[in-house]
Amino acid sequence: xxxxxxxxxxxxxxxxxxxxxxxxxxxxxxxxxxxxxxxxxxxxxxxxxxxxxxxxxxxxxxxxxxxxxxxxxxxxxxxxxxxxxxxxxxxxxxxxxxxxxxxxxxxxxxxxxxxxxxxxxxxxxxxxxxxxxxxxxxxxxxxxxxxxxxxxxxxxxxxxxxxxxxxxxxxxxxxxxxxxxxxxxxxxxxxxxxxxxxxxxxxxxxxxxxxxxxxxxxxxxxxxxxxxxxxxxxxxxxxxxxxxxxxxxxxxxxxxxxxxxxxxxxxxxxxxxxxxxxxxxxxxxxxxxxxxxxxxxxxxxxxxxxxxxxxxxxxxxxxxxxxxxxxxxxxxxxxxxxxxxxxxxxxxxxxxxxxxxxxxxxxxxxxxxxxx
Amino acid sequence: xxxxxxxxxxxxxxxxxxxxxxxxxxxxxxxxxxxxxxxxxxxxxxxxxxxxxxxxxxxxxxxxxxxxxxxxxxxxxxxxxxxxxxxxxxxxxxxxxxxxxxxxxxxxxxxxxxxxxxxxxxxxxxxxxxxxxxxxxxxxxxxxxxxxxxxxxxxxxxxxxxxxxxxxxxxxxxxxxxxxxxxxxxxxxxxxxxxxxxxxxxxxxxxxxxxxxxxxxxxx
Numbered sequence: 001x002x003x004x005x006x007x008x009x010x011x012x013x014x015x016x017x018x019x020x021x022x023x024x025x026x027x028x029x030x031x032x033x034x035x036x037x038x039x040x041x042x043x044x045x046x047x048x049x050x051x052x053x054x055x056x057x058x059x060x061x062x063x064x065x066x067x068x069x070x071x072x073x074x075x076x077x078x079x080x081x082x083x084x085x086x087x088x089x090x091x092x093x094x095x096x097x098x099x100x101x102x103x104x105x106x107x108x109x110x111x112x113x114x115x116x117x118x119x120x121x122x123x124x125x126x127x128x129x130x131x132x133x134x135x136x137x138x139x140x141x142x143x144x145x146x147x148x149x150x151x152x153x154x155x156x157x158x159x160x161x162x163x164x165x166x167x168x169x170x171x172x173x174x175x176x177x178x179x180x181x182x183x184x185x186x187x188x189x190x191x192x193x194x195x196x197x198x199x200x201x202x203x204x205x206x207x208x209x210x211x212x213x214x215x216x217x218x219x220x221x222x223x224x225x226x227x228x229x230x231x232x233x234x235x236x237x238x239x240x241x242x243x244x245x246x247x248x249x250x251x252x253x254x255x256x257x258x259x260x261x262x263x264x265x266x267x268x269x270x271x272x273x274x275x276x277x278x279x280x281x282x283x284x285x286x287x288x289x290x291x292x293x294x295x296x297x298x299x300x301x302x303x304x305x306x307x308x309x310x311x312x313x314x315x316x317x318x319x320x321x322x323x324x325x326x327x328x329x330x331x332x333x334x335x336x337x338x339x340x341x342x343x344x345x346x347x348x349x350x351x352x353x354x355x356x357x358x359x360x361x362x363x364x365x366x367x368x369x370x371x372x
Numbered sequence: 373x374x375x376x377x378x379x380x381x382x383x384x385x386x387x388x389x390x391x392x393x394x395x396x397x398x399x400x401x402x403x404x405x406x407x408x409x410x411x412x413x414x415x416x417x418x419x420x421x422x423x424x425x426x427x428x429x430x431x432x433x434x435x436x437x438x439x440x441x442x443x444x445x446x447x448x449x450x451x452x453x454x455x456x457x458x459x460x461x462x463x464x465x466x467x468x469x470x471x472x473x474x475x476x477x478x479x480x481x482x483x484x485x486x487x488x489x490x491x492x493x494x495x496x497x498x499x500x501x502x503x504x505x506x507x508x509x510x511x512x513x514x515x516x517x518x519x520x521x522x523x524x525x526x527x528x529x530x531x532x533x534x535x536x537x538x539x540x541x542x543x544x545x546x547x548x549x550x551x552x553x554x555x556x557x558x559x560x561x562x563x564x565x566x567x568x569x570x571x572x573x574x575x576x577x578x579x580x581x582x583x584x585x586x587x588x589x590x591x592x
Binding site: 131134135138189205223265266270 | 446582
């Protein structure tokens, strides 16, 4: 099972002292957090993509390329890549290029984006959100798998004899997750392709998340990719930890009460009860995360949101120490002990390359038998 | 005609009766306790149940006021509010009663309407009613409530019931003009419910649109 973190890349004032990081500071903080993820033995760092303040990560492959050069093991991913407003041709090229630089340590999570004004800035209409996600991904899927593509669709100019360049590393396209919180169509899309499905459950009650994941698993089996419990599932999570849970609550409360994403609605207590937010000791985070497996089945990727609500970088790095030292090693062990052998790991470049060469060896053996 | 027990306040818990029994949800946006809005709601429910074998669940929006604000901010309902939304979706009929504030339904009432999942009230029989500080506000039911429910594609019965202070005090009796309007509106609601099958609530997670349909003939 893979464990990692994701960052939205928001510039949020620290409510305890009013400090607002500059964009430069925030961008460098994201780099420091990604490097810390590798240092602490985490598997994945995923960056958000936004094109409006107060968010900084408008250029994910620039960021991930830089992190790739400074890390050795970390898988570089996105949370999410806007499949609606980005040109699928550019996504195909940018991420294939990143794959080469990162020696395959790349996957992506597709998302539609929920910020209405962003769509027209890129010549699109939010009312076409699902249709854009479907058409653009269908094209992206082909661009990575077919050398020469003739294509026409509704949302971009047609392509004639087009070759996306560079070709994916070793001819193996990056693994793709589809992220959606409440659109059954996206769970259906992920199932159709046999891609991963990521539910960013951080603001949602368990019952809702469960229904989306059950739908994806059922349809994954329907489309013949394996049994429902072999479908590739990822989940979010958000935590704030201190050795003593009372200290964690005391320190995090002003952040919770004032953050744009949390504040002025449910109380911290209601929110931690109704959503996966866990504010407490490392053991409480372990216990809470183990319940995800009970609710949603054995799953492949757990991404935590750690740099939220305007927490200063120093605090986030302390949180990552605890996550890497005390939480993730226990979760790895306990999740692995409970997982049946037939449940696969999340695909990586190495596993996909091995599967592709096994498939091509099998087909050349079959054709030489026919020839003999 | 009105035995006292029939106007007793409704029990607040929803129980699933046998299949033939119909269900009503009675939403009241009154703020004070006791509230004349709730009193009107109870009388409408009792009058409807005299004509229709139905369970009724009373929902006081006052009790869900925080949940409603939280739902607007977080995008998901707290467990108790979710149960209420679910009860509305599965109900055979809805009785909706709001105080009139500044010539329209109250903000709390509108917040509730705003968190109803899309399509919840489509083809659902609805009785609209209101209370107000003066009878001069009575047409707010026609210029504010009725268009709101028309927008939601509900089937709003022709008689809307407005109760002014003179309907409760000033020598008014339980057999006065308000009672006659309540009876007429309840009869209309009962007829609309009876001519319909119980609602079927579609579940997008049970029957996803197949991907071939989403693709609309595109190649993959």
